Amino acid sequence: MTQESDPHTISALDDEGLLLRRRRKVVLVVDLVESVSLMQADELGVIKGWQALVAYVTQSILPGNEGRMVKSLGDGLMLEFDEARHATATAFAMHAWMATRSHPLADGHTMNLRAGVHATEVYTDQHDIYGSGVNLAARVATLAGPGQTVVTAATRDLLDDEVDGNFEDLGECWLKHIDQPVRAYRMTPMRKIRDIAFRASAAKAPVMQPTIAVMPFLFHNGDAALSVVGDLIADGVIAQLSKADQLRVISRLSTRVLAQRELGLDDLSTRLGADYVLSGSYYAAGSQILMSAELAHAASGRVIWASRRTAALEDLFMVRCETIDEFATEINAAIFRSELVLISTMPIPTLSSYSLMLGGITLMHRSAHADFVRSREVLEHLVERHQRHPLARAWLAKWYVLCATRGLSTALKDDATRALDQTRRALDSDPANSLALAMEGFVYCHLIKDFDKAANRLDEAVTHNPNEPLAWLFKGMIHAFEAQGPQAQSASERARALSPLDPLAYYYESLSASMAIANGNYEEAIRLANRSLQRNAIHPSTYRALAIAQALSGHVDEAHATVERLVRLDPTYSLTRFKKSYPAADRAPEQFRLLVEALRMAGVKD
Structure with missing residues (x-):
């Protein structure tokens, strides 16, 4: 397609006969924060640092992102792109280069960039770009702090949330020499969303569950009519995994689109x-389907689980399929085991x-x-990292x-106070948080x-x-302590039905055993x-x-x-300890x- 036939390109001659083309572009303006004071502190250091940045941008960044450098002004850059995601x-x-590879300046000063991005119609020639949209991109950059990127709503509309990055709405912003307010968003890279989303916006809770993508299984041989079975298998696995509230499961509508692009693990992630x-394949042999599946940890590329199963084709069409x-x-x-290995081998802050x-x-x-002591250290660090998040507390x-209840406390009243302090702070952040309410009920019951x-x-x-499984589990224990057997067993059954894939299923079954005892x-x-x-x-409680x-x-x-x-397992266990810890003796x-x-x-001794 020629430029003249491109609907996004309009050519015009100015009064001097010079050719200008009007195109839809994404303009990125970057400037050096506090450049004047930095120059005064270390002029040569700033110049060398800026030259190194420009060289890195032109040689390493722009070619892969299909961008063009329009201007370099000594403390600022203007670049143009066809795609917002490339900008x-x-x-x-x-930002990453400046944070990790730029040399420190004299007297401990550091160089930081701020960036503004705007998608707009611009006039271009072989040397420069022109138009009010170019000026707006420069003004938007002034909304960014050191190391930050701010984009306009026009740019935001061209990007995918939680794919291209994470967005914080800054609302309508007034900018110098711009007549109308501009809707702007602070944008952060997707890979940092879990660590910085909460700090960026206290109103938005950070992700606290690992996310799994289940790709449609690939078909290798057999009747072409069976090519839809791969979607059927993925649908079934997604439906079952979605019942585990410790996991976030990507919609199949999203995974199916990307499956058709033959992307690698890193790109999918x-x-x-x-x-x-989770990916897999299947073969058809008559009415039997042989399935192979593997689960990979995206960051490392390591396969943490793999399995092969055979199922009858008709079973895959059932609401519940055993396979x-x-x-x-x-x-x-497997996901829980993988995360536990990380806890055991990596320092907490990382x-x-x-x-x-x-x-x-x-x-x-x-x-x-x-392990029990370590769990407190882990949870306390999580509370410190996300002080307003209710789940950690x-x-x-x-x-x-x-x-x-394990007999490890040396100050029961103090521990009760600490526990209630955590639940009350959790409920201050989210008064309707069902897990925090359930845990507070647990504290009132046992402590x-x-x-x-x-x-x-x-x-x-x-x-x-109504679907909080731990609340029903603890309700069942209240009934059990009060000798209300039928209500206790009913609540326990409901709790287990609400979380059939819970990694702590043994805990549900352990407490449910006590509820069954209360029901005779x-x-x-x-x-x-x-x-x-x-x-x-x-x-130990299960053995009791x-x-x-x-x-x-x-x-x-x-x-x-x-x-x-x-x-x-517990050499100090005794009847005396049981009597002391049992909350409903009276x-x-x-x-x-x-x-x-x-x-x-x-045979338990006194």
Whole structure:
């Protein structure tokens, strides 16, 4: 297409007969912050630093981003692009170079850039660009702070949120010599969204869950009519993974578009903002489908899980497919294991927020004292990083409760105060946060032993969010402590149904075993406790529930064997400790005596 036939290009002759072309361009203006004072402090250092930046821009940044340098003024640059994403990527690259590779100036001064981007119609010739839009780009740059990029709404409309970058709306801004206010946005690179989004905008909570993209499975052979099965498999896995509230799952409408572009893992991760990518393929052999899948950690490219499964074609069309369920369960567990490895091997300040969250939760539920202590360090660092985020504080409150129930607390009243301080701060940030409300109910139940307040908080939690599984789980425990067996078991079933892929499924099953005991359903309690121990064989509370259920159902010898395993894990466990920590001794005295007698029958010493 010639320039004259391009609908975005208009040619005109000025009075001197010079040819000007009007084109749609994206203009990037960058200037050096406090250039005058820097020159006064270290003139030669600034000149050398600026020359090095210009050389890097022309040789390394612009070629890959299809840009053209229009002007270099000694303390500012003007560049033009056809694509907005290339302009903003160039700005980010320049900021990164200045932050990591520029040499410090005399007396500790540093060089910083600020950038403005505007998409506009401009007049161009072989040397320069002209027009009011060019001036506007320069004015927009004045809205940016050191190391920042600000874009106009016209530019923002050409970019994809959480693909090209992260945006903070600055509203309508008045600029010098511009008659009308200009809508502007501060923009940050996508890869930094998890660490800086909260600091950039206190109203927007940071991402606290890892994100997974499930790509359509690729078809290798067989009837062409079966080529849609790859989408069917992906849909099933997405539907199951979406039930785990610890994960963020990318919509298939997004992954399907990118699957058709044959992008590499790094490009998929960048464009989708995914921390993990699931991909796979399948073969058709008659009515059987052989599926291969692998889960990769996007940042490292490391495959953290892989599996092969065979399923009947008709099963894949069912609402619940056992093979798809197995895929989803194993994927969820693999992500948790991956994050736990990071917690164990990397220094806390370098970890992402979701790694801290998942690792802290997992370590909190381990029996090893060192792991439990580490979980507090992790959660406290997360609270410090995101002081107004309710989730981190809610989980830290739970840590104090578990510290008491495990017999590790040396000051119960102080721990209760610390726990309530965390939940109240969480609710100050988000009064309707169902997890924070549930945890506050948990604190009132176990540490304060105020069952009325506990029940009120848990009722509030399920009112704000009827699908909060921990609120239903803790409600079930309140019913169990008050000897309301049927209500307890009903709440436990609802909690487990709401979070069927929960990485802490053993914890749900462990507490559900206690609720089944309150309902007199001892065989069900034994089944739940054994299944919980299959998932986590080092959780002492589960052995206690199992021993009680075995003793009450007449399996006394098995109960003794269970207690022996309990004492090996927790040598200080005793009836005295159980009596002291049990929160409802006065609330349901007959049930309390029954539990104490069952533990004595099972061999627990005073």
